[in-house]
Amino acid sequence: MFHLSEDYSKLGLKAGLELHVQLDTGKKLFCNCSTKMKEKQPIEIVERKLHPVASELGTVDQAAQFEFLKGRTFYYQAFKGESCLVDLDEEPIHPLNSEALTVALQVSLLFNCKIPSEIQVMRKTVIDGSNTSGFQRTAVVGLNGYLEFRGKNVPISQISLEEDACAIIGEEDGRVMYKLNRLGVPLVEVSTGLLVGYTPEEIQEIAYMIGITCRSTGKMKHGIGSIRQDMNVSITKGARVEIKGVQELGIMAKIVEGEVKRQMIEKAKEETRTVLPDGNTKYMRPLPGASRMYPETDIPPVPVNTKYLAEIKKSLPEPLTKKLQRFEKELKLSQQLAKEILRSDYVEVFEKVKGVEPSIVASTFTNVVKDLERSGVEISNITDENFMDLFNNLAERKIAKEAIPDILRMLAENNTKKISEVAKKLGFTTLTHAELDKIIRETVKPDMPFNKAIGIVMSKVRGKADAQTVIKAVKKFLATSA
Numbered sequence: 130m131f132h133l134s135e136d137y138s139k140l141g142l143k144a145g146l147e148l149h150v151q152l153d154t155g156k157k158l159f160c161n162c163s164t165k166m167k168e169k170q171p172i173e174i175v176e177r178k179l180h181p182v183a184s185e186l187g188t189v190d191q192a193a194q195f196e197f198l199k200g201r202t203f204y205y206q207a208f209k210g211e212s213c214l215v216d217l218d219e220e221p222i223h224p225l226n227s228e229a230l231t232v233a234l235q236v237s238l239l240f241n242c243k244i245p246s247e248i249q250v251m252r253k254t255v256i257d258g259s260n261t262s263g264f265q266r267t268a269v270v271g272l273n274g275y276l277e278f279r280g281k282n283v284p285i286s287q288i289s290l291e292e293d294a295c296a297i298i299g300e301e302d303g304r305v306m307y308k309l310n311r312l313g314v315p316l317v318e319v320s321t322g323l324l325v326g327y328t329p330e331e332i333q334e335i336a337y338m339i340g341i342t343c344r345s346t347g348k349m350k351h352g353i354g355s356i357r358q359d360m361n362v363s364i365t366k367g368a369r370v371e372i373k374g375v376q377e378l379g380i381m382a383k384i385v386e387g388e389v390k391r392q393m394i395e396k397a398k399e400e401t402r403t404v405l406p407d408g409n410t411k412y413m414r415p416l417p418g419a420s421r422m423y424p425e426t427d428i429p430p431v432p433v434n435t436k437y438l439a440e441i442k443k444s445l446p447e448p449l450t451k452k453l454q455r456f457e458k459e460l461k462l463s464q465q466l467a468k469e470i471l472r473s474d475y476v477e478v479f480e481k482v483k484g485v486e487p488s489i490v491a492s493t494f495t496n497v498v499k500d501l502e503r504s505g506v507e508i509s510n511i512t513d514e515n516f517m518d519l520f521n522n523l524a525e526r527k528i529a530k531e532a533i534p535d536i537l538r539m540l541a542e543n544n545t546k547k548i549s550e551v552a553k554k555l556g557f558t559t560l561t562h563a564e565l566d567k568i569i570r571e572t573v574k575p576d577m578p579f580n581k582a583i584g585i586v587m588s589k590v591r592g593k594a595d596a597q598t599v600i601k602a603v604k605k606f607l608a609t610s611a
């Protein structure tokens with residue numbers, strides 16, 4: 130086992146990032162279907178064999194691609210309100226969704242990109258069956274921008290507006306099952322230029338900043354799979370390796386580090402690798418050649434006139450990167466917590482809470498919520514109003530912060546929606562000072578060590594008194610009874 134404490138720039142570490150973020154628009158990119166992806170039961174399963182035209186595949190991997198399609202049958206699950214004839218490639222696409230275009234242009238402007246005077250939708254050949262048409266539609270909406278990062282400008286080479294592909298459910302004996310509802314959901318793709326002179330941690334940080342800059346629009350989807358990241362990594366001695374499908378931002382630095390180590394030890398070849406759950410990568414396929422693009426002929430290019438652009442510029446949202454600084458400086462949140470709250474679904478309600486220590490609120494919306502989700506609690510049952518009610522009770526000292534996890538659990542699992550009632554049911558009503566003092570007198574001996582006394586009292590009053598109050602009261606008791 131060796132540790133890599135070396136200077137990454139000496140190793141010649143170069144990386145490039147590509148982030149895909151789903152847009153939370155009302156409709157899909159080229160049809161009127163919902164983008165919710167909420168339906169569980171398919172209403173129909175459509176069987177297809179795909180026959181791409183040879184000339185459209187380009188020369189690279191052509192044989193392999195045909196080999197792949199040969200003998201494979203694709204099945205598409207259609208969902209009510211979430212899939213239609215456009216998605217099945219049986220009806221021409223509708224005009225480009227203007228809501229999605231506006232959001233994509235906002236993102237381009239937030240990254241200081243040049244905006245093309247017209248948006249030309251292109252077709253990019255895709256042959257794994259994840260697009261029923263055999264290609265993915267994509268349009269460049271911004272070029273040659275940058276992201277300010279620690280006093281430097283990180284190059285953002287291109288912003289595209291794309292349609293998402295079908296999600297794969299499984300494959301067995303040449304039968305591939307896809308869900309049709311993700312196909313056509315708008316995606317913004319942000320591609321960086323080559324990142325040179327950054328450490329793996331900084332590369333992860335840049336990916337985070339790109340993500341929250343997109344989120345600044347308030348129009349990005351949340352949750353697992355809503356952001357997908359690809360990257361390429363190389364060192365001077367190694368080769369350019371593409372790593373596909375990084376879903377968890379937190380392991381990105383580890384993946385880059387691992388790839389650098391691998392390229393130092395093995396003789397690295399240019400190839401595409403995929404991420405394993407433990408953060409390691411494995412070989413997936415050779416590097417693909419540059420994709421062939423063809424103009425989409427079903428719809429004309431969309432002009433971006435100066436009036437339209439001026440309107441978008443006027444209503445540009447506050448970048449979350451600015452909000453991050455504000456949360457750290459004004460609210461005194463740790464950088465870690467500030468970053469997590471910005472990535473969560475709760476920034477807006479977090480900002481509305483008054484009268485409670487911001488770090489308690491932030492950690493409820495991040496750590497506590499995550500822990501509960503992990504233990505199977507359906508957090509989506511808890512509304513923003515419930516959270517506001519919770520923090521109002523906390524601000525008025527009607528509940529203690531230690532009671533929050535249990536209250537939220539009960540809130541999610543029961544029909545009782547008033548915090549005061551839930552707290553009462555759980556026995557979490559705060560103790561008066563007299564009640565607390567009585568418990569201390571009954572459980573603490575005057576010669577007890579302070580930490581032991583605190584431990585005993587806390588175990589008796591958990592959820593009924595906050596730790597600070599208990600510490601004060603125990604200190605007072607020990608000081609006066611000694």
Ligand SMILES: [Zn+2]
Binds near residue numbers: 160161213214215313
């Ligand atoms: Zn549709």
